[in-house]
Amino acid sequence: MTAPVQPTPADRKRWARYLAEERAEGAVYGRLAARKQGEEREILLSLADAERRHAEHWLELLGREPTRMPRAGLRSRMLGWMAGRFGSIFVLALAQSAEARSPYDAEKYATPAMRADEKVHYEVVRGLAARGRRRxxxxxxxxxxxxxxxxxxxxxxxxxxxxxxxxxxxxxxxxxxxxxxxxxxxxxxxxxxxxxxxxxxxATEVNDDADATAGDLDIDANELALVYRARGVGETEALARAERVVRAARAGARRANTGPIGTHAGHSDHEIVGxxxxxxxxxxxxxxxxxxxxxxxxxxxxxxxxxxxxxxxxxxxxxxxxxxxxxxxxxxxxxxxxxxxxxxxxxxxxxxxxxxxxxxxxxx
Structure with a gap:
């Protein structure tokens, strides 16, 4: 993009402020990404890259680095400080509010893609914050x-x-x-x-009491399927699963995780309750x-x-x-x-x- 022929001092001042804000926001997402792994880390790094692209847009309009670079706003500076010291949920919750109030909707020098990015960023940050809230x-x-x-x-x-x-x-x-x-x-x-x-x-936990007799069940008309149906499995699938279990038991190849009474790995329900x-x-x-x-x-x-x-x-x-x-x-x-x-x-x-x-x- 080429710079306007006659940008006013007010324009240049505003662009410099946008540049400072975009860099600060990119740093926030970068610091949060450093504390994460897997998918969340990749998402945060992508947000940081987008903020850098926005910063490059304003730098291109300015033509060069401002002689007197303004400071980012208090909210952005506070988020940057918190991002390196506290849990991401607080930072993301505050960032969600910040992303909801984009100044680019009324900024004629922002590109349509940048306006769209900001709206997408809000949804992405809200989704990440929602994950933290659920945890x-x-x-x-x-x-x-x-x-x-x-x-x-x-x-x-x-x-x-x-x-x-x-x-x-x-x-x-x-x-x-x-x-x-x-x-x-x-x-x-x-x-x-x-x-x-x-x-x-x-009291509702499954057990393996029927394992020892699985091989003696009638493969054509056994009640093992009722166990699965009682747990919410459909009739056809329940019968098919019961038949697989009986065949495996008779062949001596029954695995622990295919027993007629399947168990919950690690008692996860108890771990959730605490x-x-x-x-x-x-x-x-x-x-x-x-x-x-x-x-x-x-x-x-x-x-x-x-x-x-x-x-x-x-x-x-x-x-x-x-x-x-x-x-x-x-x-x-x-x-x-x-x-x-x-x-x-x-x-x-x-x-x-x-x-x-x-x-x-x-x-x-």
Whole structure:
């Protein structure tokens, strides 16, 4: 492409900014690719190559490297810093939002191919981010739920107790008791839930009890096919599979993976569910990590309105952070998610505080 005859200073400034952004975005994808293997690595490297092609377009328009190269935007610099230090899911979630707002739709010097590339990049990044979200969804949901439950429930508890006018030591004792009770309840509940699920899987797990007698079955009319049909296999395929198994058993060439009662390799269902003790300990610690925050002012000797305001401030910051993280990982607006989390937490705390005032006045 040949450069315009008379580009304005504003044009050249804008092209230089695009050049800086494309190089920064290409570096982000390159750093992410260095932390990946296989298909995801190839996809990320292809994205980095596309960003380099876009950068070459703007460099060609400029004619040479700008004397004073502008810095990439704050978002691109932040993504570049995160790409080399954190998990790719956070970076990809933020990159998804960035790719959704391409400036090339209104840029007359961008080629149609570049505009199309940006839309494709958004879909590619969204797909990669979705993979990470699926891998992270269970543990992240448990982490956010546990920490938020501790934050909100214990804040509501200490504010409700504090509003009754009792001594600060009683508020502190109530907060610690609420922390332990809630954390133990969360841990016990998670233990029972995971253990019950593992027991349910064990009850439905296939076995090889029929292997020893497979060779004695009637190959023309045997009930082994019913085993496969009960597992959802079609009638024709079930019968064909049963016949293969019986023939193999009679020939003495039956392999472990073709037995009449096929097994799940490595008990993968159990691995997906996870360990009951690990789940219980994680839930205990996550709840406790959130529940300790509202109690900190009283632990450090603050009392009265000062302790309440500090507790509100600490919990507010924590709720904003967890809400923003949910927004980032879900691909939604972080600020809106953070404010929603804050409103829910403070709403629950406000209700218990008002109740504490009512009961406190009644007691007086």
């Amino acid at each position: 992270l969804s269970g543990s992240f949901r448990a982490a956010v739920f546990g920490a938020n439950d501790g934050l909100v429930s214990n804040l509501a508890l200490v504010l409700g107790i504090g509003a009754t006018g009792v001594a600060p030591s009683f508020v502190l004792f109530s907060g610690i008791a609420g922390l332990l009770a809630g954390a133990l309840s969360m841990g016990a509940g998670e233990f029972v839930s995971v253990r019950s699920q593992r027991e349910l899987l064990a 360990s009951d003790w690990t789940a219980a300990l994680s839930s205990f610690l996550l709840f406790a990590s959130g529940a300790i925050v509202p109690v900190l002012p009283w632990i450090f000797g603050l009392t009265g309105a000062t302790a309440i305001l500090v507790a509100l401030g600490l919990v507010g910051v924590a709720l904003l952070i967890t809400g923003a993280m949910v927004g980032i990982l879900s691909g939604g607006p972080p600020l809106r998610r953070a404010l929603r989390q804050l409103a829910i937490g403070f709403g629950a705390a406000a209700i218990t505080y008002v109740l504490g005032l009512v009961f406190g006045v009644g007691a007086v």
